[in-house]
Amino acid sequence: MMYVSQIFWSPLLLLATPTLAALKVASSLEVLEWTPELIAKEDYYNETVSIVNGGIPSLASDPSVDIGANSETQLLRQYASHKNLRTVLTTVEVYYRIVASKKKGIGKLEDLKGKRIGAFPSTSSEYFVQTLLATVGLGPSDYTxxxxGACLKEPCGSGTFPAMLKRGTIDAIGMWEPSVQLGAEAIGDDAIIFEQTIYREIYNLATTAEKLADPAKRREIVAFVAALVKAENVFRTDPEKVVERAAAAVKTNATLFREVWPVHRWTARNPLDIVDVMLEEDKYVARADGRTAMSREVLETIVDRTLLADALKLGEN
Known part of the structure; x- marks a missing residue:
């Protein structure tokens, strides 16, 4: 009788034991910024993780997504209507650049007045252009x-910014890489590049308050962030170990990736000034989205610093 009972109950016990689904990360797989996640997955994370195309909006549209990655612009856009979002880590800070055509009479930033600038409206690209050009007294009405489209490697399609710059249908490009570098290469000696330290893209990993409150899911996220910290250290200190794989992941070439590597600050931290940055930037996002800008009190809730602290402790063990 005891033998029959054991046979009967054993499968039920197995069914009653919850099995945690594999960690799921949503990132835009067509930007260089996501590539440390791949190295973390392949080299340092000991559990199962899937990385799918998407981003922070995926956290709201797909309950199976545990982590979403995007720039701070998209984080703000989503947080305005999803106050349960939390940014837990910045993986890279990118100092965008502008490349312009000297043949169009452009030798300094002020010369962009009246010019046509290739950028993505209502994103970090346009915000960067507005922020940088404001430093020389130019407002949004002073240029177009x-x-x-972005381009990851030559040949760039006719609708991409590098091809448009080469044709002369735009006079400059302002955005993330490698489109700026490809634009510079497309026009050769005619190119002038404006580098800056006024604006940096803050590329975030975000999750939800509910997932952070789930002990089992939190442990998974902590473990992945600990793996990501290790991957970021390689990106920062020994990029030759990963540049070929990272370039292949976004279907670009390693030579091009090496060219733009210096404008990427590969890091694993929660910037101390992130709320200050977002407070100012949300004025732009709010105007673009037709809403009221969020207050500092509201924005301070968006940053969770405890998960990274736990990940760093785990990495020490």
């Missing part, structure tokens, strides 16, 4: 933002 022209939408187009």
């Amino acid at each position: 933002i022209v939408p187009g």
Whole structure:
């Protein structure tokens, strides 16, 4: 009788034991910024993780997504209507650049007045252009933002910014890499590049308050962030170990990735000034989205610093 009972109950006990699904991360797989996640997955994370195309909006649209990654612009856009979002880590800070055509009479930033600038409206790209050009007294009405497409490697399609710059349908490009570098290469000696330290993209890993409150899911996220910290250290200190794999992950070439590596600050931290940055930037996002800008009190809730602290402790063990 005891033998029959054991056979009967054993499968039920197995069914009653919850099995945690594999960690799921949503990132835009067509930007260089996501590539440390791949190295973390392949080299340092000991559990199962899937990385799918998406971003922070995926946290709201797909309950199976545990982590979403995007710039601070998209984080703000989503947080305005999803106050349960939490940024737990910044993986890279990118100092965007502008490349312009000297043949169009551009030798300094002020010369962009009246020009056509390739950028993505309502994103960190346009915000960067507005922020940088404001330092020389130019407002949004002083130039024209022209939408187009990004390019990851040559040959760039006719609707991409590098091709548009080469044709002369735009006079400059302002955005993330490698489109700026490809634009510079497309026009050769005619290119002038404006580098800056006024604006940096803060590329975030975000999750939800509910997932952070779930002990089992939190442990998974902590473990992945600990792996990501190790991957970031390689990106920062020994990039040759990972540049070929990272370039292949976004279907670009390693030579191009090496060219733009210096404008990327590969890091694993929660910037001390992140709320200050977002407080100012949300004025732009709010105008673009037709809402009221969020207050400092509201924005301070968006940053969770405890998970990274736990990940760093785990990495020490």
